[in-house]
Amino acid sequence: MRVKSDEIWLALDPTDWDEAFARHPRIGEKKTPDAAAAKSAQWSIQEQSGVVLCGEDIQERLRHANRKYEQRFGRIYIVCATGKSAEQMLAILERRLKNDEAEELCEAAEQQRQITQLRLRKWLGL
Numbered sequence: 001m002r003v004k005s006d007e008i009w010l011a012l013d014p015t016d017w018d019e020a021f022a023r024h025p026r027i028g029e030k031k032t033p034d035a036a037a038a039k040s041a042q043w044s045i046q047e048q049s050g051v052v053l054c055g056e057d058i059q060e061r062l063r064h065a066n067r068k069y070e071q072r073f074g075r076i077y078i079v080c081a082t083g084k085s086a087e088q089m090l091a092i093l094e095r096r097l098k099n100d101e102a103e104e105l106c107e108a109a110e111q112q113r114q115i116t117q118l119r120l121r122k123w124l125g126l
Helices: 004-012 012-021 036-048 056-073 086-096 103-126
Strands: none
Touching: 004 103, 012 103, 056 086, 056 103
């Protein structure tokens, strides 16, 4: 089911999407960008809790794969992390590194759409 926020998101220009992606902390990163609202930063930490629970080896592999992703696509890796383990997020990241630019932009945009939906529901208490 598409909602108004989906319609708005999908109508935006890819440069707007990139601006939204840039507001997210990297997967596994404890600090948040300065521009992030306190509530949004708190939700990011909760959503990425699977990374906190994993071992140092997985965390290091995530950091390394994040760097590869940024070098390849020029943006941070964004994934709807809610309910995913660090191992799952790493596997998704490694798979997405094989995407071409157009495929990856669409996949990143879809992940952002899902995050937006979850956060809107939280804001509205749904």
